[in-house]
Amino acid sequence: MAQGIVAYYSKSGNTKEMADTIARAMNHAEVATESKSVEAIKPDDLLNCDAIVLGSPCYYGQMAAPVKQFIDDLVGHHGQLNGKVGAAFASSANVGGGSETTIIGIIEAFLIAGMVVQGDPQGAHYGPLAIGRPDEKVKQQCERRGQRIAELTKRLFP
Numbered sequence: 001m002a003q004g005i006v007a008y009y010s011k012s013g014n015t016k017e018m019a020d021t022i023a024r025a026m027n028h029a030e031v032a033t034e035s036k037s038v039e040a041i042k043p044d045d046l047l048n049c050d051a052i053v054l055g056s057p058c059y060y061g062q063m064a065a066p067v068k069q070f071i072d073d074l075v076g077h078h079g080q081l082n083g084k085v086g087a088a089f090a091s092s093a094n095v096g097g098g099s100e101t102t103i104i105g106i107i108e109a110f111l112i113a114g115m116v117v118q119g120d121p122q123g124a125h126y127g128p129l130a131i132g133r134p135d136e137k138v139k140q141q142c143e144r145r146g147q148r149i150a151e152l153t154k155r156l157f158p
């Protein structure tokens with residue numbers, strides 16, 4: 001079975017709630033997936049994953065420092081994430097507060113790592129984003145994203 005991980009940093013729980021919802025949807029779509037804080041993940045742990053999903057609260061329009069540190073720590077494995085599926089999500093306090101730039105920042109790093117990132121022609125094009133506590137609509141977008149990530153992962157890693 002294909003393997004996935006949903007990594008997140010979350011101080012007040014909003015990003016974690018999104019991570020757990022995405023991971024649940026990926027498991028439901030038969031990609032074995034753990035939801036884990038970036039602080040509990042070692043770079044080596046990613047090598048066995050076919051899909052890596054990374055979420056961050058928006059801090060000043062960018063990913064939070066622990067998420068950036070998590071990415072920077074992957075440099076010792078540069079090239080080894082090539083071809084894996086990547087996706088991103090974010091949480092912010094305000095509409096227009098910088099969630100999309102946060103998501104794009106994570107996706108930029110994933111592209112540099114050679115990962116495969118799929119957009120969505122409907123709804124949350126770049127990745128799910130929540131304003132504060134995820135509401136029902138955001139949860140549905142997280143479920144849809146988890147399902148789409150799983151479908152792509154199963155196609156690439158049957």
Ligand SMILES: Cc1cc2nc3c(=O)[nH]c(=O)nc-3n(C[C@H](O)[C@H](O)[C@H](O)COP(=O)(O)O)c2cc1C
Pocket residue numbers: 009010011012013014015016057058059060061062091092093094095096097098131132133
């Ligand atoms: C240092 C810091 C910077 C922040 N910067 C922004 C920001 O630029 N735009 C915004 O909308 N929210 C900002 N926020 C609010 C968080 O993105 C928001 O509360 C988020 O939902 C927290 O996620 P969490 O519950 O997973 O920790 C900031 C919060 C902190 C602590």
